[in-house]
Amino acid sequence: MKILGFIALFIVGLCAAVVVAGQMGFLRGQVPTDLGVRDNRLKPPSSTPNSVSSQADLYPDHPQRDYARIAPLQFTGDADKAMTRLADILKNADGTVVVSQTSDYIYAQSSTPILRFTDDLEFWLDRSARVIHVRSASRLGRKDFQVNRARVEAIRAQFARN
Numbered sequence: 003m004k005i006l007g008f009i010a011l012f013i014v015g016l017c018a019a020v021v022v023a024g025q026m027g028f029l030r031g032q033v034p035t036d037l038g039v040r041d042n043r044l045k046p047p048s049s050t051p052n053s054v055s056s057q058a059d060l061y062p063d064h065p066q067r068d069y070a071r072i073a074p075l076q077f078t079g080d081a082d083k084a085m086t087r088l089a090d091i092l093k094n095a096d097g098t099v100v101v102s103q104t105s106d107y108i109y110a111q112s113s114t115p116i117l118r119f120t121d122d123l124e125f126w127l128d129r130s131a132r133v134i135h136v137r138s139a140s141r142l143g144r145k146d147f148q149v150n151r152a153r154v155e156a157i158r159a160q161f162a163r164n
Contacts, residue, residue: 031119031120031140031141031142032141033111033122033141034122034141037109037122037124038107038109038124039106039107039126042126042128043057043060044057044124044126044135044136044137045124045137045139046058046060046061046064047061047064047066047067047069047070047137047139048066048070048139048140049064049065049066050066050144050145051066051069051070051144051145051146052139052140052143052144052145052146052150053066053070053137053138053139053140053146053150054070054071054072054136054137054138054139054150054151054154055070055071055072055135055136055137055138055139056071056072056073056074056075056133056135056136056137057135057137058070058071058072059071072136072151072154072155073158074128074131074133074134074135074136075088075125075133075134075136075157075158075161076132076133076134077132077133077134077161078132081127081129081132082105084127084134085105085106085108085125085127085134087161087164088108088125088134088157088161089103089108090164091157091160091161091164092108092110092123092157095112095157097112097113097114098110098111098112098113098123099111099112105127106126106127106129107124107125107126107127108123108124108125109122109123109124110122110123110124110125111123112138112153119140119141119142119143120141121138121139121140121141121146121149121150121153122137122138122139122141123136123137123138123153123154124136124137124138136154136157138150138151138153138154
């Protein structure tokens with residue numbers, strides 16, 4: 003019985019330590035240095051199942067191509083207004099900060115509320131195709147449990163409503 007109590011106390015202490023580590027920023031991970039648009043492409047999907055990309059099909063031999071595949075955001079009307087609308091959605095999203103923004107690119111970071119895991123979001127305006135390509139990837143962990151996909155789909159739904 004004493005051993006079970008010790009194990010329970012150990013587990014509670016471990017959970018508390020993880021929460022404190024998250025609140026102190028130790029679970030944010032490193033900011034990637036290779037983000038951005040190169041040759042009309044965002045960074046490829048992650049090599050593990052923890053990212054989504056509307057450009058996954060540009061990498062036919064990529065091991066996570068099927069997992070990462072997601073549609074780009076579609077818009078009608080003025081492209082600049084579409085990007086402004088997207089930036090406004092991101093700026094008003096809980097836990098999301100727009101880090102940089104140009105007329106055709108947005109880089110944002112989204113953090114979970116308790117553990118402060120941080121994901122990187124990129125959006126690139128392809129004027130000729132009239133779409134906004136998206137990539138969202140977790141910095142830490144091998145899996146994202148569909149968090150990036152759910153986030154992008156929520157952004158898509160709000161973008162379509164506005």
